[in-house]
Amino acid sequence: MKWQRGIFFFLEFVLCVFAIQYDENGISPSDEVVSGKFPLLMPMVIAKRSELYVCTPVKIDDTKTYFITGFQPNASMNTAHHMLLYGCGTPGSEKDIWNCGEMASSDVSDGLEQSGPCGATSQIIYAWARDAPDLYLPEGVGFKVGKDSEIKFLVLQVHYAHKKQQPDDSGVFLKYTTEPKDKQAGVxxxxxxxxxxxxxxxxxxxxxxxxxxxxxxxxxxxxxxxxxxxxxxxxxxxxxxxxxxxxxxxxxxxxxxxxxxxxxxxxxxxxxxxxxxxxxxxxxxxxxxxxxxxxxxxxxxxxxxxxxxxxxxxxxxxxxxxxxxxxxxxxxxxxxxxxxxxxxxxxx
Known part of the structure; x- marks a missing residue:
């Protein structure tokens, strides 16, 4: 599997805020809190036909536990009919992009491997359509992913209702933190x-x-x-x-x-x-x-x-x-x- 986009939450271009906690013995590295925003976007996909569902994955660093607290869509209903964000134990494919439509047919040629969004542990954690605005969870609430979660990958699915000639980067910016949340979100x-x-x-x-x-x-x-x-x-x-x-x-x-x-x-x-x-x-x-x-x-x-x-x-x-x-x-x-x-x- 190719991971040119890197491991979730550890890319150099992710903007992070580090809050170092102090105790009587000085800085405690284990208490370091990391917060930031991660862009989970389509890698300039060209929709070669109408009614195409495309998935792209990102691997979550499994040495830490993260909490997703907000979703900022980067999409227009003129391009994307709707988007779903899946939490997966494993992705449905080892490709960077694949055809993940439920109605995918082997007689349709779009040059993409066909598979479901997840290989194991499938759950939807976010959905978007019709130019919906940003979503922020209530104070103290987050979706747990990573080390202490069964969610090890995030998979973005975009439904392209119409054929498009221009490359597309529809997706969502994820707000996250390593600060523990007692209130765990579910859908x-x-x-x-x-x-x-x-x-x-x-x-x-x-x-x-x-x-x-x-x-x-x-x-x-x-x-x-x-x-x-x-x-x-x-x-x-x-x-x-x-x-x-x-x-x-x-x-x-x-x-x-x-x-x-x-x-x-x-x-x-x-x-x-x-x-x-x-x-x-x-x-x-x-x-x-x-x-x-x-x-x-x-x-x-x-x-x-x-x-x-x-x-x-x-x-x-x-x-x-x-x-x-x-x-x-x-x-x-x-x-x-x-x-x-x-x-x-x-x-x-």
Whole structure:
């Protein structure tokens, strides 16, 4: 694997601030705190065809533990349809760039090796689309990577919806520090498969029960669909002693507005036994069925929940997916849901 761009957080061109801690014996090198900003950018990629997904990795120095505290996108929706940042145990390829689209086909010639973003330990830690602005985590919160984390690589994925002749360096600048953070950030992605019939409004839904003994503090959410999305809503669902459920709205938004992370509508904690649920309301005027997929002609239904845990590790559960319509709906008995806020979940 080529690492001309160097090892994460140890490049000469990274601007760092060093805060040396003193004790009664003088300087303690082990207490040195390093903070700075790292550019994780596409290495001047040329999108040779439309609907191309390209990944590029960076190796994290595994002799130290780092905490990512902010994300500054370097992209325009005129060039990049969307970007995802994955935390990986290993990258999906040993190349500097590769085709990492879910719909990659061997009969498409773009000169790139085809593989997923991660080879092992895949989790999404950041997402961007539609000219969303910078994102900074709350005070004391960070994504842990490096030595004491299973995240040893960061992989940037950029979706180029249209063919481009000019080299592109879309990506994100990562703000980081080695100062320990008691509040570790995590992201749970709720999404669906499924299909949307022609000339209809369809509800794409998913739900998962939290089985881990964690206390989650939600602080941000993000919605994502393609062209047919009208409303995306996410909820915490909690049972009472009588078996009735209370639905607490975490976030709800028109997904065609800037697809940034917004503050949650309610930051009550999420605990073991709670259900996390999401719905995307889609309206199609097309003369054909629209399926879930990676291209602009397809659809996606995604609700990202960003949270932190205090003095502990984030959940092992990173994804909550359903088969989507017509196979899966909140109203199905296996969903274990009642008191469904049907109108509220589909209206802004």
């Amino acid at each position: 749970l992605l709720l999404g669906t498969a499924g299909q949307i019939p022609a000339h209809t409004t369809e509800k794409m839904e998913t739900a998962c029960r939290v089985s881990e003994e964690k206390v989650l503090h939600p602080f941000a959410y993000r919605t994502h669909t393609h062209a047919l999305g009208k409303v995306v809503a996410g909820y915490r669902v909690r049972d009472n002693e009588r078996g009735e459920q209370t639905w607490t709205e975490l976030g709800k938004r028109n997904p065609l507005t800037p697809q940034m992370f917004y503050p949650v509508h309610n930051n009550d904690t999420i605990v073991q036994g709670d259900i996390l649920a999401a719905r995307c309301t889609m309206t199609s005027q097309r003369d054909r069925i629209t399926y879930t997929g990676a291209t602009a002609d397809d659809e996606m239904c995604n609700f990202y929940l960003m949270y932190y845990v205090d003095k502990g590790e984030p959940m092992e559960m990173k994804y909550c997916y359903s088969r989507g319509p017509p196979a899966y709906r909140w109203s199905n008995p296996e969903s274990e849901l009642n008191n469904i806020p049907d109108n509220e979940a589909s209206q802004l």
